[in-house]
Amino acid sequence: MRSAPTPRDAILRMQPYAWEPPSASIARDAGVPEDQVVRFDTNTFPWPGVRLDSLPPLVLNEYSDSTYSALVAQLNEYTGLPATRITVGAGADEILDLLAKVYIGPGDHVVQSIPTYPMFRIVSEIAGGLVADVPSQDLALDREAFLRQAQSARFTWIANPNNPTGELLPLDFIEDLAARAAGVLAVDEAYFELSGLTAVPLIDRHPNLVVVRTMSKGFGLAALRIGYALAGDEVTRALWRVRPPLSVSVVAEALAVKALEDREAMRDRARQIVRARETMRSALTELGCEVRDSAGNFLLLRAAPHVAPALLRRGLVVRTFPPSSLAHDYIRVTVRAPAENARLLSALTELIG
Ligand SMILES: Cc1ncc(COP(=O)(O)O)c(C=O)c1O
Incomplete structure (x- = not known):
């Protein structure tokens, strides 16, 4: 056989x-x-973050709007960024996967600190990247070693605040990192609604910076599977080249819109x-x-x-x-x-x- x-x-x-x-x-x-x-x-x-019975009537036999314009309009209000800088996906995890698809190839040098969110390594390795781990010191990021590694990396991942340590890095460090990173810097802000600190204002000055967010945590909608990337126009265009047309269902989109209306x-x-x-x-x-x-x-x-x-x-x-x-x-x-x-x-x- x-x-x-x-x-x-x-x-x-x-x-x-x-x-x-x-x-x-x-x-x-x-x-x-x-x-x-x-x-x-x-x-x-x-x-x-929203009740299931608050769903408006939906058309289920047709494909829905693959630009997610209703959701993007709400995200525009929430983040202050225009549609040309927003990419919606099925959870932050899909956004991480899209980023790896676009920017990481076989043998590419990828950097993360450890311990951190396990999906950074997984999506990088699926794409063929070689992940260099920067061990944290007493569970705090080793900032010097991390900056040094990022200077020669094609892709740098960081979660702010970090999961599982809870450490929150100040914006001046993130800006230094974005300026010195040779490649893409992805800042995963899954817990932004708790931390209140965001690297979004740095996007204008750093075309290599991508902020990743989710509605799974602060919005209380983990089962809905809604995530999004915020980045400059070029990175956003590249993400749109590979994103599936409709990985977010019309049901998830409608509920996410409702949740965003009640911030x-x-x-x-x-x-x-x-x-x-x-x-x-x-x-x-x-x-x-x-x-x-x-x-x-x-x-x-x-x-x-x-x-x-x-x-x-x-x-x-x-x-x-x-x-x-x-x-x-x-x-x-x-x-x-x-x-x-x-x-x-x-x-x-x-x-x-
Ligand atoms: C840092 C970080 N990023 C992303 C996620 C997953 O987000 P999502 O449910 O949107 O895929 C988690 C979930 O624990 C997380 O801790």
Whole structure:
């Protein structure tokens, strides 16, 4: 019998994404009812940014507007950038993939710090790029080493704030990086609605800068799959050459428009999460935990190896890191609704207090 076709070398070499298991299987493994499972591992919001029943009537038998003009008009109001500088995709992850498709080829030098968002490496390696990791120092970006690597890289990835460390880099550093980077600088601002800091004003001065955003976090719409890139006209034109015509469905677009129409409600929810984060941080510090500063909707804290499995047995799912990660003796916890945070805190108090 004929053997199956061999994938490209780059696909065989890359380390694929480790999918988070669904709550139903976590509940089964932990022996708890599914409604007792709380996801502290996905950095999502506890409240949806829009109600499903707020959908207007939609035409489903025809293809929708592939320029997403209604969504782009809202994003124009939200970001202040014109349509010629906005690229919409199915989540920030699709935008990262488009960027790699456009700018990274086999053997290209790509830079990231570690630990960071795993998709940077994955999309780069799928495209055949060679990723150089700049290890963080005590989980903070090694700015000098990073700048040095970026000076010879075709592509530089950075998340601001960074996932999983929560570190927020100041704009003057981002501007220095954009000026000195030999190639593209992608700044992933997935948590912008929490941090309030953006590199968007730098786009005018730096044609190599791309800002990546999502509606999965502050807008509470992770399941909708809406992301976008903000960049100068040339980068945007290049992204439009490769973007699929309709990876965002008419349903997702209509709900995203609704959510963007009510930005004050989003800001109010984001403020609640920031307040809850600081309350949780103080409580954990009082327990004697080492907790990192965070500008996102999550906290990184040092925890002994027995803590995560013991939380899981109570249905509380936190993010852990493999032994090879610089964050291996930490857990990352998403800040959720007050009652859920209280459940986590009381379990942690029992386990480490
Ligand atoms: C830094 C960063 N970028 C992108 C994403 C994914 O965004 P999306 O859901 O829009 O694909 C995440 C999700 O955790 C993230 O932490």
